[in-house]
Amino acid sequence: MAAALLLSGCSGPDADSPLAQRKAVFKQMLKTSEDIGGMLRGRLPFDGPAFAAGAVKLDALSHEPWKHFPAVKESEHTSAKDAVWQKQARFQTLARALETRTGELVVATEQLQLTPANMIPPMNNVEDACDACHKEFRDH
Template structure:
């Protein structure tokens, strides 16, 4: 294939591959970014409880505060009408908004309880496992009903 044709093919492939990207400023892009931050934070503090990372009480408490703040953010980026077919959210998010909001509120409450636990209980893995499990259960409950895996 001559160089000119090869160049045109490469440009076309690059252009088409860019079409699959998500606009980071769109509601979908915004909530995906927040959910990624939540996952990273949860994995870090959960890793401390499961021995993948050394337990550091102050870092765990800092992570709990960050996770609690993030837990309030993604919901405002779910518009009233589904905006994209390229989402992991099931149609039920928009069809059963009251239930979706109920589970969002549950996650917010569980992350708040985790922060309170870091302030009131001794910062040890044994003491932090139950409130962290509650956070993870709240995440799982919403994913089971509203996320395409």
């Protein structure tokens, strides 16, 4: 039984590792994006203030995962392609594009009436920025 307990602790990445930290941020980003995107697609009732708060949260999160990508690939157990480390300039360009798009989403929540019709275009831009990076840099 003691051996099983010891081995169970070896099943995942160290919680303090860059891999675990960026995975945690990306999971939070996904959850937040799914919640506010769900409001725009009718999966959840649209709530303007909650949507705006979600946009602010997503914007803050969009600045976080990049600091958890070390200069050298640290693990083979990652969904990140080797291109992340081979094409750092391009990776950083796409990271900044996402940050820009989430910032624009926040601005839209502040300047436009909070309706699904008004929030769909800036949210689509955020999702397009996510997709662009995933296509180049993530193994699915």
